[in-house]
Amino acid sequence: MKLFCRNIVIKDGTAEMSGGWKLKDTEILDLYFQRDQRALAETQKAYGNYCYSIAWRILNDKEDAEECVNDTWLKAWNAIPPSRPMKLSLFLGTITRNLSLDRWKGKKAMKRGRGETQVALEELSECIPNNDCTEDAVEAAELERLLNSFLHMLPERDCNVFLRRYWYVEDYAAIAERYGLKLNTVKTSLFRTRNKLKDFLMKEGIVL
Amino acid sequence: MSDRGQGKENSTMRLMEALSAVDEELLERSEKEPEQKEPIPVKMPGRVYGFVLRNKGILAACLCVALLAAGFRVSRLRLDDEAAKTKSAREESPEMGTNLMGITAFPAEEAEATPNLQDTMAEKAEDFHEIRDDVANDVGAGNDVGAGNVEGSATDERKQQEDDSITESVPEDSLAMGDRALQLERYLDNYYLPGECDRDSYTVTDDIKGEIYAWSWVDGGYLVSLRLWELPDGEKTGNIHDAGLKLGIELFETESDWKEEFWEPEEDGRVWFGLVDRNGVVLEYCGYLDKEKTILLLTGWEQAE
Known part of the structure; x- marks a missing residue:
C-alpha cells in the first residue's frame, strides 16, 4: 500500500470519488473501517485545508506544514479503527496540532522559532504560576482535566477567543474578524483569561 | 538560556500541549460563526421622525433644560412646604424651640411619651439634608435659588476649603x-x-x-x-x-x-x-x-x- 507524501495517490479510486463532492464523516469513517485507501483521498479532500491551516499557523512554513498534514493522514490511518471519532475534523485537527507542536519544538532546538507560535507561547507563559517548591509537576492528564474545567467555567465568548488563539494559534485580527469584535476587545479578553488561568492554576496548587 | 527560563518554556509548552486534549464540544463551539443579527429594516422616516432625527442634539439639550427647570421647581416647592410646616408648628406650640435647620425640638416629657417622635425628627433631618443637597447642586450649576443661598454659600465655602487643602497636597512640579x-x-x-x-x-x-x-x-x-x-x-x-x-x-x-x-x-x-x-x-x-x-x-x- 502506498501512502501519501504530499500528493495523494489513489490506486483504485473512481473518478467520482477523487473529484466532485465531499463525503460525509460517517462515509469516510466507513472507508477507514473497510481499510479502503480512498479514505485517505476523501479525508484530504474534506479536511486538507483545515489541517494545513492549523499546521501552517504553528509552523509558519509551507513545507513543514504539508509534511505534518501528510503525517496526520498516516496517524489517522493507523488509529482508525479501532477509534471511531465522533467529529472527524477535530480528531484530525488535534493530530495535526500535536504533530506541528512536536515539529516546532524540534525546529526550535536548532534555531529560535519565529512566527505566531512563539508569540502565543510567550503570552501563555504568563499563565504559569511562579512556584519554586520542589513538588512533582502535575501529571499531563490532571493538567488536561483542570484546563477543561477552567475553560468550561469561562463565558462562551472568552473561551472561544482563548481557543482560537492558543489552540488554533490564530492572530488577533483573524479572531476579531471571526467574531465581529474589535481588536482591543480580543486583546483584553485574552489578557483577562490568561490572568484568570494563572489564578486558577495557583488556586489548584499546580506546579508545571 | 538559564535553567529557570528553560523551565518556564517547558512549562508553557506543556500547557500548550495539554490544550490539545480540550473537550471537542468547546472546540466545536469555537468553530461556529457567531449568528449574524438580522438587519433592522430601514424605513423612510416620516416628517416628525425625520425632524427629530435631524435635530436630535437640540431636542436633547431642550429636554435637559426642561428637566433641570422642573427639578429646580420641585426643590423650591419642597422648601416652601417645609417652611410652611415649621411655621405652623411654631404657631401651634409657641413654647417649642426651633433650631437653625428648621427641625422642631420637642420637650423632653413629650418625647418620652411619644418615642416615635425621635424617629420623626431623624426623618425630618434626612429630608432636610436631601433638600440642602438639591439646593447645593443648583448653586453649583449656577442657578439662583433664593432662600437656599445661605446654605449654598456655606457649601461654596466648604468647597473652597477643600480645594485649598487639595492644592496644598499637589506638588509644584x-x-x-x-x-x-x-x-x-x-x-x-x-x-x-x-x-x-x-x-x-x-x-x-x-x-x-x-x-x-x-x-x-x-x-x-x-x-x-x-x-x-x-x-x-x-x-x-x-x-x-x-x-x-x-x-x-x-x-x-x-x-x-x-x-x-x-x-x-x-x-x-x-x-x-x-x-x-x-x-x-x-x-x-x-x-x-x-x-x-x-x-x-x-x-x-x-x-x-
Whole structure:
C-alpha cells in the first residue's frame, strides 16, 4: 500500500470519488473501517485545508506544514479503527496540532522559532504560576482535566477567543474578524483569561 | 538560556500541549460563526421622525433644560412646604424651640411619651439634608435659588476649603496635573456625588505608576475610586492599549471611542479601566456605577482637557 507524501495517490479510486463532492464523516469513517485507501483521498479532500491551516499557523512554513498534514493522514490511518471519532475534523485537527507542536519544538532546538507560535507561547507563559517548591509537576492528564474545567467555567465568548488563539494559534485580527469584535476587545479578553488561568492554576496548587 | 527560563518554556509548552486534549464540544463551539443579527429594516422616516432625527442634539439639550427647570421647581416647592410646616408648628406650640435647620425640638416629657417622635425628627433631618443637597447642586450649576443661598454659600465655602487643602497636597512640579485634578474635583462636586458621600482623597506612590492622586467615594454602598497618574515615559508613544495591558489595566485614549469600548465588567460586576489624555495623564476608574453614570462621570474629565 502506498501512502501519501504530499500528493495523494489513489490506486483504485473512481473518478467520482477523487473529484466532485465531499463525503460525509460517517462515509469516510466507513472507508477507514473497510481499510479502503480512498479514505485517505476523501479525508484530504474534506479536511486538507483545515489541517494545513492549523499546521501552517504553528509552523509558519509551507513545507513543514504539508509534511505534518501528510503525517496526520498516516496517524489517522493507523488509529482508525479501532477509534471511531465522533467529529472527524477535530480528531484530525488535534493530530495535526500535536504533530506541528512536536515539529516546532524540534525546529526550535536548532534555531529560535519565529512566527505566531512563539508569540502565543510567550503570552501563555504568563499563565504559569511562579512556584519554586520542589513538588512533582502535575501529571499531563490532571493538567488536561483542570484546563477543561477552567475553560468550561469561562463565558462562551472568552473561551472561544482563548481557543482560537492558543489552540488554533490564530492572530488577533483573524479572531476579531471571526467574531465581529474589535481588536482591543480580543486583546483584553485574552489578557483577562490568561490572568484568570494563572489564578486558577495557583488556586489548584499546580506546579508545571 | 538559564535553567529557570528553560523551565518556564517547558512549562508553557506543556500547557500548550495539554490544550490539545480540550473537550471537542468547546472546540466545536469555537468553530461556529457567531449568528449574524438580522438587519433592522430601514424605513423612510416620516416628517416628525425625520425632524427629530435631524435635530436630535437640540431636542436633547431642550429636554435637559426642561428637566433641570422642573427639578429646580420641585426643590423650591419642597422648601416652601417645609417652611410652611415649621411655621405652623411654631404657631401651634409657641413654647417649642426651633433650631437653625428648621427641625422642631420637642420637650423632653413629650418625647418620652411619644418615642416615635425621635424617629420623626431623624426623618425630618434626612429630608432636610436631601433638600440642602438639591439646593447645593443648583448653586453649583449656577442657578439662583433664593432662600437656599445661605446654605449654598456655606457649601461654596466648604468647597473652597477643600480645594485649598487639595492644592496644598499637589506638588509644584506636577502643577498641570494638579490643575486637572482640581477641575475634576470641582466637576465631581457640582455635577456628581454631591453632599454627604463619604469621600476621601490622598496621594500614594506606586512602583510602576509613580505618584498617584486618588479619590474615593462610597455611593449607595459601592465604592467608586478614581486615580490620576502619568504614563511612564516609554509608554506614551506606543500603542496605549497595549501599554495598559503591560501595566495590567485597560487603557483608552480620550480621543478614541472609549464610550463604546470600555464596558466590560469584571466577574464581581466592577468596571475598571483608565482614560489617557494626549499628555499621557491617566484617569483610572474603578467602581460599580452603571455605564451611563460612568460615562457621565468621566466625560467631565474629557471636557476638562
